[in-house]
Amino acid sequence: MITLFDLVFSGDRRPSPFCWRTKLALRHKGLDYVTEPVGFCDKDKLAFAGSTTVPVIRDDSHGGRAVRDSWQIALYLDEAYPAQPLFASAAERSFARFVNGWADTTVHVALFPLVVADLHAQARPQDQAYFRESREKRLGTTLESAQQAARETRLPVWRGTLEPLRRQLAAQPFLSGDAPAYPDYIVAGTFLWPRTVSPLALLEADDPVNGWLDRMLDLFDGMGRKAPTAAG
Amino acid sequence: MITLFDLVFSGDRRPSPFCWRTKLALRHKGLDYVTEPVGFCDKDKLAFAGSTTVPVIRDDSHGGRAVRDSWQIALYLDEAYPAQPLFASAAERSFARFVNGWADTTVHVALFPLVVADLHAQARPQDQAYFRESREKRLGTTLESAQQAARETRLPVWRGTLEPLRRQLAAQPFLSGDAPAYPDYIVAGTFLWPRTVSPLALLEADDPVNGWLDRMLDLFDGMGRKAPTAAG
Numbered sequence: 001m002i003t004l005f006d007l008v009f010s011g012d013r014r015p016s017p018f019c020w021r022t023k024l025a026l027r028h029k030g031l032d033y034v035t036e037p038v039g040f041c042d043k044d045k046l047a048f049a050g051s052t053t054v055p056v057i058r059d060d061s062h063g064g065r066a067v068r069d070s071w072q073i074a075l076y077l078d079e080a081y082p083a084q085p086l087f088a089s090a091a092e093r094s095f096a097r098f099v100n101g102w103a104d105t106t107v108h109v110a111l112f113p114l115v116v117a118d119l120h121a122q123a124r125p126q127d128q129a130y131f132r133e134s135r136e137k138r139l140g141t142t143l144e145s146a147q148q149a150a151r152e153t154r155l156p157v158w159r160g161t162l163e164p165l166r167r168q169l170a171a172q173p174f175l176s177g178d179a180p181a182y183p184d185y186i187v188a189g190t191f192l193w194p195r196t197v198s199p200l201a202l203l204e205a206d207d208p209v210n211g212w213l214d215r216m217l218d219l220f221d222g223m224g225r226k227a228p229t230a231a232g
Numbered sequence: 233m234i235t236l237f238d239l240v241f242s243g244d245r246r247p248s249p250f251c252w253r254t255k256l257a258l259r260h261k262g263l264d265y266v267t268e269p270v271g272f273c274d275k276d277k278l279a280f281a282g283s284t285t286v287p288v289i290r291d292d293s294h295g296g297r298a299v300r301d302s303w304q305i306a307l308y309l310d311e312a313y314p315a316q317p318l319f320a321s322a323a324e325r326s327f328a329r330f331v332n333g334w335a336d337t338t339v340h341v342a343l344f345p346l347v348v349a350d351l352h353a354q355a356r357p358q359d360q361a362y363f364r365e366s367r368e369k370r371l372g373t374t375l376e377s378a379q380q381a382a383r384e385t386r387l388p389v390w391r392g393t394l395e396p397l398r399r400q401l402a403a404q405p406f407l408s409g410d411a412p413a414y415p416d417y418i419v420a421g422t423f424l425w426p427r428t429v430s431p432l433a434l435l436e437a438d439d440p441v442n443g444w445l446d447r448m449l450d451l452f453d454g455m456g457r458k459a460p461t462a463a464g
Binding site: 106 | 400407
């Protein structure tokens with residue numbers, strides 16, 4: 001049995017885009033897991049893995065092996081459980097690693113300020129002070145100012161970062177090809193993150209990304225769709 | 233024999249990043265080709281292919297078949313000449329298509345204003361008026377103002393767009409994996425474009441992208457390195 005240490009917000013919301021990558025990867029591989037909720041103030045729960053960030057997994061079928069970082073976890077899962085691979089070839093692994101870097105350094109950077117005050121509002125009460133202080137230091141302003149400024153001017157920038165995804169979806173149903181694979185799980189995690197906390201309409205109604213996102217939310221018995229949203 | 237209709241600037245410079253994709257793809261596949269230079273004012277040369285943009289190829293070994301657009305040309309070459317494939321699997325093709333969209337919509341958009349006046353200066357004299365008028369309309373200002381403003385404020389933004397490439401290169405020698413492939417050719421074309429016309433240092437000296445670019449310029453008997461640069 002695998003235990004996933006998963007970021008938790010109020011109402012048992014699970015926003016972490018990085019944890020979503022791991023949850024979707026575990027389901028892709030047909031592996032059972034349980035989650036251990038971790039709030040921003042509970043990070044001592046991750047110390048056994050030498051980590052201060054989620055996701056972390058503990059694999060009790062492999063001597064309690066601890067693995068941290070969603071990308072390292074994906075590589076580990078394919079090594080420890082070769083069936084239903086996440087990466088069936090070096091090309092699939094390279095493609096996924098590239099999308100991983102693109103999401104982290106381009107898409108998330110544009111998205112984060114758009115929902116940062118909503119993230120704060122949905123954090124557990126005991127985590128809010130930590131969240132505010134650490135994120136305001138990073139943003140150089142208050143969460144509320146950063147979010148308002150971003151919504152006034154940066155929504156087109158964020159939507160623009162998705163253009164490579166749109167081009168891909170004009171040619172095939174999933175980012176990865178005819179079927180969803182790890183590149184899709186990465187970007188699905190990107191969308192599940194704001195979906196969990198914010199009512200903001202991140203996409204225009206006629207954006208072709210909507211159809212892909214619907215397909216992603218339906219995967220694995222609708223695990224993404226069933227997850228608690230901003231509305232509860 | 234394949235004829236590539238290739239954008240030409242003064243001094244027989246060949247800046248088009250899209251034509252570079254095709255030239256590198258032809259060499260990857262070991263296919264001989266000749267180039268037919270096309271300036272901005274010579275676009276009637278492309279009419280036989282129903283195109284107003286380069287690259288276009290005419291394949292006289294296949295009944296003079298005309299193919300336009302670097303991505304369509306890559307797919308055509310693999311179909312018509314299956315040996316030494318550009319895309320040995322659906323995953324390789326998906327990966328390359330994603331990088332194609334990323335380069336076109338993210339990297340080039342950030343790069344173009346940084347070198348737009350230098351591009352103009354190196355266009356053939358008879359093409360400069362067309363280049364200025366069409367690009368100033370797109371930019372909403374003069375080429376010189378756009379370039380100066382971009383260099384004052386947007387160099388870090390352009391460098392930031394390359395972060396997914398840097399992450400990839402931290403794990404493997406080429407964007408595509410252990411060996412260069414079409415994703416690398418796409419981004420090599422991105423760099424050969426300004427290299428042909430501009431002395432601007434686009435990367436910081438310690439950027440790991442430099443080492444990769446050196447390897448790309450060395451490919452195929454140094455075809456990129458030997459091409460005329462801004463300095464001549």
